[in-house]
Amino acid sequence: MAARGILLASLLFFSCLAVTCYGIVLFSSLPSTLVVTASAKQGQVLKAGEDKIAVTWGLNQSLPAGVDSAYKTINLKLCYAPISQVDRAWRKTVDNLAKDKTCQFLIVSRPYDGSNKAVQSYEGTVERDVPTATYFVRAYAYNSDNVEVAYGQTTDSHKTTDLFQVQAISGRHVSLDIASACFSAFSVVSLIGFFVVEKRRAKQSQRK
């Protein structure tokens, strides 16, 4: 047990060193130490701006103590599932976290509470600017330098289980629809009006 703890601690230590050496954090270097759950189940559809999502997060209790000593803040993010990334390069998953576009929406950011097997939770409405897609929830743990040091997610490592969907708002309003229709009709009608006026003027000048 102690050997495993030492091994894990040294792995963490070296990955931190790697970070300070190059300033690049690779997702593959982060250990999955957090347990994250979300209230949305596999296949459930949440409506943006209306439905609530509840998330909980805490340290994996089977890990040795001291693993979370560096954690200062936890950010919970809404991340695109692979199916919503197909043919959409702006949502691409890249190992370099500075360039990674998988998780674009922040659900909540909280200071880490490592005391005594604490499990933190949050409940909020899905934001209105979240697009229609399939998602999972991921939590990143940051140290005091605001660098990612660990993560946890609601789905498995291949991102195939526990994926839920968000149905976005359309952004349309009845007033907009009416305005569009009216102005469109106005353009066409005014053109016809111009032609009529011109024909009349031509007839008048002919009579003169």
Added chain:
Amino acid sequence: MESPPPKFALPVDSEHKATEFRLFSVAAPHMRAFHLSWVSFFACFVSSFAVAPLVPIIRDNLNLTSTDIGNAGIVSVSGAVFARVAMGSACDLFGPRLASASLILLTAPAVFCSSIATSPTSFLLVRFFTGFSLTTFVSTQFWMSSMFSAPVVGTANGVAGGWGNLGGGATQLIMPLVFGVIRDIGAVKFTAWRIAFFIPALFQTLSAFAVLIFGQDMPDGNYHGLKKSGEKAKDKFSWVFYYGFTNYRGWILALTYGYCFGVELVVDNIIAEYFYDRFNLNLSTAGIIAASFGLANLFTRPGGGILSDIVAKRFGMRGRLWTLWVVQTLGGVFCIIMGQVGSLSGSIIVMIAFSVFVQAACGLTFGVVPFVSRRSLGVVSGMTGGGGNVGAVVTQLIFFRGSKYSKQTGITLMGIMIICCTLPLFLIYFPQWGGMFCGPSKKANATEEEYYLSEWKSNEKEKGFHLASLKFSENSVSERGGKVDSVTRPSDETSSAHV
């Protein structure tokens, strides 16, 4: 619609076309026509490319894929391909004022309806119909070629076309700004972009009204009035079309225009998204950089037109052709470099260099087009303009659709294609003026008169339909370049003194 007084504010030639171009005048009919045409064309460009800077928002709202975005970009420029040829004929037959205003008002509904798009399909349709408004390019060039004489026609066409194209750049600034204001007032992102589209739509509608109220087709009046008084003969559509379509020079220019103007349209469509995604900029910054590409048109395209006229004074039509080839090829070179550069500042600098050459080439092209045909000026302008759009469609289809090529690879390959498709300019030859490699023909009948009057049948000549072409051929003798024998030119023309 009163007939203008015989005295014009600007000096004119025998066709009453202005021989000087005074930018800051709004004198009717010449300069007023200029200002009306460039503003309405500008409005159409703003509308057609209003989507581009907002794609990062729209793609999430409408759940678009890269393929959807690529397809929409393609259809946005494909509508105008055939419409431009049709517009050319419409100008020949009905006059540029009615033709352009009708088109603008009929495409305005598509812009208004952009606000109610909900899916990739409706997005595609909206972009397709909005893109038809780019056809006003043809009426702009036709109108300028009707109002301005040979020594300044390149300049007039270049400034009108360039300042219209400016819309493609201005929209990249305007739309994020309008979107930002509406969003800050309190609208959600997905509603704010929809409201923003009313701005270009209204602008477009109002510009069409201005054209109808203040514009006139020719220096002497509108087609309708001129036809009634017998000054303008009613031409036959079939012959107008025939003489335009069978002129091989029109086809070559259509191809090469596809690789200066067509490329410009492609870049208007992709450049904001390119900078946003590759360099991780925010929407407004990407919009500003993208805008600088289109905004360069303020000077570059007019510069091309002016350069064409300057070169023609000394070297005539051959000079116009050579300059066009050199400038457009350099545009291709900078395009190749742009795809290779990986730093943000380097990319911006190369992009600006690229924009200068590619847009100047557009201006230079329309320094040549007015001379290809007189009877079928509209059709030839339409073919060339349509060719521009074909180039945009083909290029986007091959390089910028789906995820086959990364955008930067696509840009490099596009540069190579520009260079290849500019080579056909070598094949253009005018018997009276020569081509790039050959001088003018030594035959006795290789004259301007012979070239332009060959577009009329003898029975039409008997009725005197060809008189406008005769006047034009006399005025176009300046395309021989160098010193012109003043004995051959009638004494009431003032422009010959400058040649």
